[in-house]
Amino acid sequence: MNNSPDSAPAPARRRGRGLPGLPALQPLPTAAERAASVIRDYIFEGEFLPGTPLPEASLAQALQVSRNTVREAFRALMSEHLLAYEAHKGVTVRWLTAADVRDIYALRRVLELSAIDLISEGRAALDTAALGAAVTAGEAAAAESRWRDVGTVNLRFHAVLVASHGSARMDEFFLRLMTELRLGFLAVADPESFHGSYLTRNMQLRDLFGEGRYADARAALTRYLEEAEGPVLAAVSAAREGGGVPRPGG
Amino acid sequence: MNNSPDSAPAPARRRGRGLPGLPALQPLPTAAERAASVIRDYIFEGEFLPGTPLPEASLAQALQVSRNTVREAFRALMSEHLLAYEAHKGVTVRWLTAADVRDIYALRRVLELSAIDLISEGRAALDTAALGAAVTAGEAAAAESRWRDVGTVNLRFHAVLVASHGSARMDEFFLRLMTELRLGFLAVADPESFHGSYLTRNMQLRDLFGEGRYADARAALTRYLEEAEGPVLAAVSAAREGGGVPRPGG
DNA sequence: GTCGGGGGAATTGTTCAACAATCGACCGTC
DNA sequence: GACGGTCGATTGTTGAACAATTCCCCCGAC
Incomplete structure (x- = not known):
């Protein structure tokens, strides 16, 4: 269990003596x-x-x-x-409501689109390696039909974008939003068609960023978020009316 | 202890039967x-x-x-x-570092200034009554030399502005930032001169909003945030060098 | 049939004593 | 000075017990 961001500089964890290359051991989880x-x-x-x-x-x-x-x-x-x-x-x-989903997507627009603005103005740098790694991980998960993993990695892709703001607190806030959104994804009955389509879009976004076409990337992301919001909204609304979240595979 | 926002609509709390005007009792705190x-x-x-x-x-x-x-x-x-x-x-x-303070003020700029933008574009409404109430409460606290209360009410003033976004999660995030910032305020040695000056500025901001002068308000708030950040930064830096946070009054 | 009250069961909230595990300070040895 | 061992303080966890709350069911009154 970690408090994040770590506000007090932790005492430098003792390095292995005489073996400067060894990493410090992490404490065992409680x-x-x-x-x-x-x-x-x-x-x-x-x-x-x-x-x-x-x-x-x-x-x-x-x-x-x-x-x-x-x-x-x-x-x-x-x-x-x-x-x-x-x-x-x-x-x-926790049960995500339609109002929750709308709030989350509205905030995604604020945070993700403003990150693109920063990047396009040259005021922040995008970690394109991490972006590419997220796409690669998504492809691997899709190849093994691990659709929930595809969704999770997809959210990581977007977190990389938001991390361009360089704010630890914003990163943590976005992570919180993504955690909640994953609850909404549980309500989506067909993870394959839902997550699969966004993998392709992430590749396109990655390419647009790679070519420095930020205005195009911004427009593509705006459409992306609009079109992603709909099915999640529908799924959580249906889940509430139907009395439960559909069980995967059944 | 509350989870906020409340994602699942709570079952409507039973109203007093036959007495429709009575409010529901809140559960006692644990x-x-x-x-x-x-x-x-x-x-x-x-x-x-x-x-x-x-x-x-x-x-x-x-x-x-x-x-x-x-x-x-x-x-x-x-x-x-x-x-x-x-x-x-x-x-x-928790100990707030200079990096923490910078992060918080950077986020305040993003959240508070974008709220003004929304309001000036007519896409959100500012709760001017709550804003005025916060100023009034600040004045009352100052009249009784409750300077820490002045600082706390000041933060409430700014939360009203951010609430114009209409996002429960952003409100909660801002509240979190404000809670942390109060830790930074503890390091300020002279609460009176620090908080007192911002009471006057809140009055000016309230007036600018009341007159619909949003560009002026935006410029004033930008200056405000820059000038507020400095002393908090200096205070927490001094506290870390001096080995502790000055105790109020000595 | 509806409403209200009572009782009981299940569960949560808290307490307590005890033990396990970890860390830091101190001391002794080399 | 560096290293190792010991001890005390503190945290992390356990389990039994009790207090408190909620919910559900049943019964009686109207």
Whole structure:
């Protein structure tokens, strides 16, 4: 569990003595962190769908940890806005509404388009290597029909763009938005057609950036965001009317 | 403890039956929430200065709650970025660095100035009543020499402006920035001269908005943010060199 | 049939004592 | 001065227990 951004410069972690090339060991994750990680993966894999209540005792038993540790994990996931809490009623996997989706996409427009503006004015640099790596990872995931991974990598592509702002807090905010948006993606019934089409668009965006055609990239991204918003909106609206999020494959 | 924004529409809270005018009762805060609130107040009052370690057992004893409850409160405050955590070392009150201050003010420029742009283009409405109320509250606090309150209300003034975007997530993000910035304000040695000057500027901004002079308001706010950033930057830099945040009054 | 009240079960919120694990300070040795 | 070991303080976790809250079901009154 990390606080991010790290506001106090951490004491330089002790390097291996006499072996200056060795990286510092990262601290082992606590049990609460590991429990949170398992729950997070279950959510993104669609095992715990939006709206699902997560009873503490059941989770504690399943994860073989203490109930207090589960509560700690819940707290971390609430902070990530994956879980929704109500006093005395416990936590549920967060449910994204249509208003949520609209808010997220409006903010994406602000953050992503202004990043392009900065780049085109020469006031920021785009990490084209990271952008290309995200496209490559998306292609690999698509080749193995891992459509949810395609969606996740797609969001990473966009985070690279926003990172051009050079603001740690904006990066973290965008990451938060993307985490929430992944909940919305869970409601999309056909991940392949949904995510697959955006992989192609990311390639086009990558190429437009590579050629310095920022105005074209801006226009393409604007269309992209408009056209991406619709199916997610429809999916979360349908999920609410139908009483649940469609289970993948069923 | 609230998750915000509330993504799932909460079940309509039961209204008093047969008495349609009565508001629904809010749930009582849990002990962890109350503990977090006390700690939060202590931080903002300068009792727990940035860098202060908060030992769980001491807090539990002082607050007369269980250590587990203190941990829950810590989690909430970490989520608000008031506390910094490191595994196996516990939590400290967060320390704002110069880079943090720069990041926050850069984001304020993006969020606050773009709000003015929206308003001047007629694409958003400014809540002038809330803006005026914030100025009035600032004046009252200044009349009683409550300078930290003046600073806090000042931040509320700016949150009203950002709220013109109409985005719940942006509001929350800005609130987060403002919370962090209050940590920076703790490092300012002379709260009166610092906060007092911005009260006057808020009045001027309120007037410019009231007269629809948005370009003037934008220019004034740009200057304001530049001139506000300097002393906070200097204060947190001095605090780090001096080994601590000056305690108010001595 | 509707409404209100009561009871019980399930779950969450908190407490407590204990133990495991980690870190930092201190001391002794080389 | 560097290194290793020990100890104390603190954090991370466990589990049992109890307090508090909510929800659901049933029953009686109208």
